[in-house]
Amino acid sequence: MFLELRDLHVKYGNVEALHGINVHVDEGEIVTILGANGAGKTTTLMSISGLVQPSQGGVYFKGKALHEMPSHAVVREGITQSPEGRRVFGTLTVLENLNLGAFTSNDKARIRKTRDWIFELFPRLLERKDQLAGTLSGGEQQMLAIGRALMGDPKVLLLDEPSLGLAPILVKSIFETVRAINKTGMTVVLVEQNARAALKLATRGYVLEVGRVVMEDSAANLLANTDVQDAYLGGSGH
Amino acid sequence: MEEFFQQLTNGLAVGGIYALIALGYTMVYGVLKLINFAHGDLFTIGAYLGFTLFTAFGLAGWVSGPGGVLLVLVMVMGLVALIGFLLERVAYRPLRSSSRLSAVVSALGASIFFQNAVMLIYGAKFQVYPNDIRPSYVLSIMGIDVPLVRIMMIAASLGLMLALYWFTQRTRIGAAIRATAIDQGAAKLMGIDVNRVISLVFMIGPALGGVAGVMVGLYYGQVDFTMGWVYGLKAFTAAILGGIGNIPGAMVGGLLLGVIEALGAAYISIAWKDAIAFLVLILILIIRPTGLLGERVADKI
């Protein structure tokens, strides 16, 4: 098994946010996790990255128990994240942000190559490489957050709502880029509120409702499912 | 003119000390949003370790010229860095997820502990730095006599500040420190071991504070166990003045406070010297609570 969440429970204080979810991701897939606000999507990604600890169950990557590792070791295993709200380092330059994405690597040649590739994916970042990240537009910050996560040369890229707050045309371009990234063989876990776009991109999907997986299917089946259409695709009959 | 120049260089020398101590407050605040109230005592410990080492080396006949002074400075940096590292492990890390108040109480407790430890080990009386290690030359700059030790202090503190600035701005680890100060969670997502960054900051800050302690010993020739209070408060004021959490801010704030104080003492009244610093603190909190270069702090202490 490539990446697997097994009976994952997460608590914030006394309140349980995830009530034992099972999710698996195969190598090379784009798996999307859908759900309303507060369903537990961000919590799921943060427990993969090791920023929140499960109270029960765990996260396994190629047989290793990620939840027993500190967060920086998870990055070294090859799992990076572009978090919800982008969280770029505002008073650092674009270039410094990108370089921090490669913090765990010492291979200078490899880092340069990845950076060049990111500048191909997002030419805007190259234009603005010496600018402070805080002065970028929302879309540019999103590109930076994704680029920064790619700088770690991950095997699995976790994306938390990359389309949030972006103009439709930009959303389209970001999703196209995610497709291109996946074509290089990188596995992607995509958390989205923009369910239609996410399902068109993904191989498979999970639907979370208040901390439980309520549906799990191929992306095509989920797109065609009337319950999903009603709840997440703005009603049936397109 | 001569008076002004004397006071200016004196202010810069003392301000450099404030700045070195202020850096410790500001860097710790940056990564933990915590005022390390024991920081002034680490400065005191540095001053006393310098005293011990100079005395011991003097007896052994090791201290000769600038090389010996440098050796003592480096050793004090290392030792105080180690104490800072242990302080964080013992007094702060176990309380990381507790309330801000418990960390403050722990900080005050550590401060009292250090102060009493110094008093018990060295006695409550002040200690005199060996006389022969202090360069007694007087430099004549454009007809104005300036003690060499003063010039060396200004050069040393500026040199250390430039080194720190270069380190934080130009190295990978420096970028990791800045990232951790901005957003700890995001820093973790970069694969940064935030605990190690915090440990490092708790070594750099105290190392600089310890050096400042030795410099005070060299400048004034004597140290006492309460010196951490006055210098700590002044340096804290300097950090707020520059904008707490902001590294260049602490440097500017320290130098500025030293100069304001020296000029104020000379041209207003020497009796007001210490009050001037706190007047500056009160004014800055009223007029510009973010400090000259930094973020808002008044509601975070």
Ligand SMILES: Nc1ncnc2c1ncn2[C@@H]1O[C@H](COP(=O)(O)OP(=O)(O)O)[C@@H](O)[C@H]1O
């Ligand atoms: N840091 C936190 N502390 C307490 N509760 C939290 C925290 N983060 C999220 N929650 C709660 O956990 C649940 C899931 O949140 P989240 O994972 O952010 O959902 P989503 O990303 O799907 O919107 C929500 O009820 C939310 O209020």
Ligand SMILES: [Mg+2]
């Ligand atoms: Mg979320």
